[in-house]
Amino acid sequence: MKNIESLLSLPSSWQNQLDREEITPDLNEPVEKVKAKIDQNISIYPPLKDIYNAFKFCNFNNTKIVIFGQDPYHQKDTANGLAFSVNAGHKIPPSLRNIYKEIQNDIGIVKYDSGDLHEWAAQGVLLLNSSLTVEDSSPGSHEKIGWDNLIFSIIKLLNKKGNVVFMLWGANSINKKKLIDESTNYVLTAPHPSPLSSYRGFFGCKHFSKANNFLETKKIKPILW
Numbered sequence: 001m002k003n004i005e006s007l008l009s010l011p012s013s014w015q016n017q018l019d020r021e022e023i024t025p026d027l028n029e030p031v032e033k034v035k036a037k038i039d040q041n042i043s044i045y046p047p048l049k050d051i052y053n054a055f056k057f058c059n060f061n062n063t064k065i066v067i068f069g070q071d072p073y074h075q076k077d078t079a080n081g082l083a084f085s086v087n088a089g090h091k092i093p094p095s096l097r098n099i100y101k102e103i104q105n106d107i108g109i110v111k112y113d114s115g116d117l118h119e120w121a122a123q124g125v126l127l128l129n130s131s132l133t134v135e136d137s138s139p140g141s142h143e144k145i146g147w148d149n150l151i152f153s154i155i156k157l158l159n160k161k162g163n164v165v166f167m168l169w170g171a172n173s174i175n176k177k178k179l180i181d182e183s184t185n186y187v188l189t190a191p192h193p194s195p196l197s198s199y200r201g202f203f204g205c206k207h208f209s210k211a212n213n214f215l216e217t218k219k220i221k222p223i224l225w
Helices: 012-020 028-039 094-107 118-123 147-161 171-179 207-217
Strands: 065-069 125-129 165-169 186-190
Touching: 012 147, 028 147, 065 171, 094 207, 118 125, 125 147, 147 171, 165 171, 165 207, 171 186, 186 207
Parallel strands: 065 125, 065 165, 165 186
Antiparallel strands: none
């Protein structure tokens, strides 16, 4: 396995762009705290090699849509570094099942029988959790270790890029709306797709067709949901 420092380095396509725009998030704080937890034999999810998968599988130039999650899944062998996504073969979580249901209601096609969303990422969907790590069976445990510095920097970077669709579901994500330049990007908000809130307006939000319609108006290839 690669050493921890290399595993906890942001992929070069994003790091180079941040450097070019002189946006420099302080990643030392979260990285050092994650390393300290590992030294204490505390299980961290997703695995270190997958922490930056949102950025590995969706490079800066290809980013068309951002979907924010909150925490990675905090059960073993579940989180894979992409928000709302789980490893192939794992049971589809309730929130993602509701996302698929809304896609079917909105667009009429759902071809996925898996909860692995790498296909979305490869098309330009940045599936970004607000906290990139979490401790075993402890939701919210890494909410305040410093990952927000990276998230704020990525939003700044995408503001400069423009023509990006931000899907903000639930209060945690909608709080980020104030950071987004809506003069150059398209922001969609709705309640969280969790079974606890999906019926308050996530169902029927039609975010997936709206996002594709926006991309098409900008001559950008839409997403095959």
